[in-house]
Amino acid sequence: MDKQDELRRQRQALKEEMEAADKLGFQGADSAGLKGPTPLDGVGARLRDRSTSGPDLTMVMDIPVRLTLEVGGSDMPIRDLLQLHQGAIVELDRQAGEPLDVLVNGTLIARGEVVVIEDKLGIRLTEVVSQAERLQSLR
Known part of the structure; x- marks a missing residue:
């Protein structure tokens, strides 16, 4: 159960980090004089930041498989x-x-x-x- 609890904590921390990044993206759009979400806000900003070399697999690297x-x-x-x-x-x-x-x-x-x-x-x-x-x- 320790590994599952640790994975849950990490998932929750990542979720909170992503929500905080989304809020910062919306605030940046407001200060630029833009109304409403833009394609680069929230999810769009994370998609823009991804490299085209492939998906970021760091979150799944520690998941045990048989x-x-x-x-x-x-x-x-x-x-x-x-x-x-x-x-x-x-x-x-x-x-x-x-x-x-x-x-x-x-x-x-x-x-x-x-x-x-x-x-x-x-x-x-x-x-x-x-x-x-x-x-x-x-x-």
Whole structure:
């Protein structure tokens, strides 16, 4: 709960900061002799200040996500599942040597192969799914 509370506090502080910036934008327009909001007031001012290089992702960089590597899967009836024991072998729907799927919060983002680095397992990405394909999988 601590992380969620901290994120809420940060979100509230950012909201207050943006509202204060909006008020300053409106006051600047009044002193310039302009009536009512102008396109550069409030949201317009924030849009103007954004760089064209891409969206500002600093607010989402600390949000935790779940990274999962999927080796394969298998469908089986509950009868067979209950008969599994130590040493049993379950056949998966993938061939040996096929790349693993890399999922973030359940969405496929890449494929890769298992590597060993100082007695720990890792994954070397061999293919990254394009942004268009990721968006398509969300639909």
